[in-house]
Amino acid sequence: MLKKKPAACFVDNKYCPGCGHGIINRLVAEVLEEMGIYEESIGAIAVGCASLMPETFAVDCIQAQHGRAAAVAAGIKRCRPDKTVFTYQGDGDALAIGFSETMYSAIRNENITVIFVNNSNFGMTGGQMAPTTLENQKTTTTPRGRNIAETGDPLNVINMMKDLNTAYIARGSLTNNANIMKTKKYIRNAFEAQQNSEGFSFIEILSPCTTNWKMDPIKAMEHIEKNVTPVYELGVFVERGEKNA
Amino acid sequence: MEKQLMKGNEAIAEAVVRAGCKFFAGYPITPQSEILEYLSWRLPEVGGNFVQSESELAGISMVYGAAAAGFRAMTSSSGPGYSLLQEGISYIASAELPCLIINVMRYGSGLGDIFVGQSDYWQAVKNGGHGDYRSIVYAPASVKEASDLVVFGFDKAEEYRNPVTLLSDASISQMMEPVELPEMQEHNPDKFEWSLKGKGEGKARSITSVMYFQEDYDNYIAAKYKNIEKNEQLWEEIETEDAEIILVSYGITSRICNEAVELAREEGIKVGLLRPISLYPYPVRAFQKQKNVKAYISVEMTALAQMAEDVALACKMKQPVYSLAGGMEIFEASDVCNKIKEVIDGKAKEVF
Incomplete structure (x- = not known):
């Protein structure tokens, strides 16, 4: 099958070679285009590596404050309920400084879609510990490896969210074609849940950060398979399929 | 329009609705809470949105989103809550979006107290947030003036694409006085080319600090505020x-x-x-x-x-x-x- 690049990806992205953001941007673009909602979509884009997205991703978008993307998106969606509104955030953004805004958007069951990229570190600022950083993982602020006696455990946010009244929650990864296609399906389900006014949808994506992990792209994918996925289980955790509004 | 006796905060809230504002997100704090309470029932009556946010940080972030969508949007707070709004105000100013922020001043630093004060002058007037921006600030001396300045404030916010602050205080907001309320008006969020509405067949919009694409930004932003200083003294x-x-x-x-x-x-x-x-x-x-x-x-x-x-x-x-x-x-x-x-x-x- 010959595949055309989605129109939203109108120029090449600016992420590091081997970074997962490029794949995820492309998946979001493909889903929005295939659903015919690309021209009607509005994105609230996080601070961090995500902030490179507006330059290369052609939908209406707003640069949110660090951590506040879900609140910004909620403000937009409540004013324009007919538009598709999503956030695009990393783990430092959504789970450290923005934990409250992320969780409360889920608690209020805001009819928005959160695309949450988990690469287990603060990428843009040079690879510091994030809430998702694995036990013993070396980062620039855990040079001897993350000591969970001091920092607490890696944060599995889906475990905290799945008992809330939300519409759709899933976690995918990018380690091979099958996982990429599964992740795309999750993203589509999430946007469909929003279209059906089912409420809050949240897709976590395990993604490589080759630069800060200091791994080549293939090693990084192996690392996710071997070390990240056992901590952050893949799959669909909430699927309501009911109209909420 | 007939004169009626109203509490300052309620007259402010009703004026917000009459100015065509359709979005409020905020958090309870004395002596501001009547604005929140009033809008919780009044905004839904006119098809607007009211959100009691989990914090002032979230509240101003929602206002940022709503303002970017072209809607008349506002929040209100006081004392420590007003400090938490500053991050968002800086972003809103940097992206040149209009919105109204109300600070019902109480007295003191830290927790302070709930009684009247004017000690937020520096924070409100000089910039509570980071970077090169100003908020246009109006200070009402009566309930009637507070209600008039709400409508005037929204107009000025749009004229200059800049946040406007209504700097009320616990006395003005808590006292009752006769007020003639402004006429009801409708606001069209689609009238702005810049408002987020989905790109359609056009070019994608990007709401972010204008310094990323504004040519000669330093002079541009300095001239913007010089112009406000020249024309808007009251x-x-x-x-x-x-x-x-x-x-x-x-x-x-x-x-x-x-x-x-x-x-x-x-x-x-x-x-x-x-x-x-x-x-x-x-x-x-x-x-x-x-x-x-x-x-x-x-x-x-x-x-x-x-x-x-x-x-x-x-x-x-x-x-x-x-x-x-x-x-x-x-x-x-x-x-x-x-x-x-x-x-x-x-x-x-x-x-x-």
Whole structure:
């Protein structure tokens, strides 16, 4: 099958070679285009590596404050309920400084879609510990490896969210074609849940950060398979399929 | 429209609705909470959105989103809550979006207290947030003026694509006074080319700091605020024509000064009152036109005489500037008169 690049990806992205953001941007673009909602979509884009997205991703978008993307998106969606509104955030953004805004958007069951990229570190600022950083993982602020006696455990946010009244929650990864296609399906389900006014949808994506992990792209994918996925289980955790509004 | 008796905060909230605002997100804090409570039932009546947010940080972030979508949007807070709004205000200003922020001032730093004060002057007028921006700031001295400035504030916010702050205080917001409410108006969020609505077949919009794409940004942003400073000064003068001593005072404190002017005039002292209505831009033109003035007294409910700095700048320090300051003890007209006499007798100390 010959595949055309989605129109939203109108120029090449600016992420590091081997970074997962490029794949995820492309998946979001493909889903929005295939659903015919690309021209009607509005994105609230996080601070961090995500902030490179507006330059290369052609939908209406707003640069949110660090951590506040879900609140910004909620403000937009409540004013324009007919538009598709999503956030695009990393783990430092959504789970450290923005934990409250992320969780409360889920608690209020805001009819928005959160695309949450988990690469287990603060990428843009040079690879510091994030809430998702694995036990013993070396980062620039855990040079001897993350000591969970001091920092607490890696944060599995889906475990905290799945008992809330939300519409759709899933976690995918990018380690091979099958996982990429599964992740795309999750993203589509999430946007469909929003279209059906089912409420809050949240897709976590395990993604490589080759630069800060200091791994080549293939090693990084192996690392996710071997070390990240056992901590952050893949799959669909909430699927309501009911109209909420 | 008939006059009715209304509490300041409720008149402000009703004026918000009548200005065509369809989005409020905020958090409870005294003495601001009646705005939140009123809008919780009133906004849904007109098809608007009310959100009680989990924090002021989230509230202003939702306002940022709603404003970017082209809607008239606002939040209100007080004291420590107002501090939490500053991050969002800086972002909103950087992206050149219009919105209205209401600060019902209470007294003190930290937790402070819920009674009236004017100690947020520096934060509201000089920039509470980071970077090069200003918020246009209006200070009402009556319930009616508060309600009028809500509508005026939204208009100015859109004219300049800039946040506007209504700097009320616990007295103005909690007192009841007759008010003639503004007419109901509708606002069309699609009338702005820039508002987020989905790109359609056009070019994708990006709401972010304009410094990323504005050519010659430094000069552009400086000129924007110079223009506001030139065109948007607002003030009221009472008996300044022949005044040798001019009280400078805003908000609830200016009403104490009103009475002081009367009392002093009865004793034959030539006193006037200059009441800034816009605190940014500060009404420097009002100072430049004074012919007979020999001294200014900045009268304000702050311990540190915050506004006195602007008085000194506005008169270019050609006249001595004195201050009657304090907030734990609320001064009366007679205290103001005593200060005037101290100044005349050469017993008062200049601020600078």
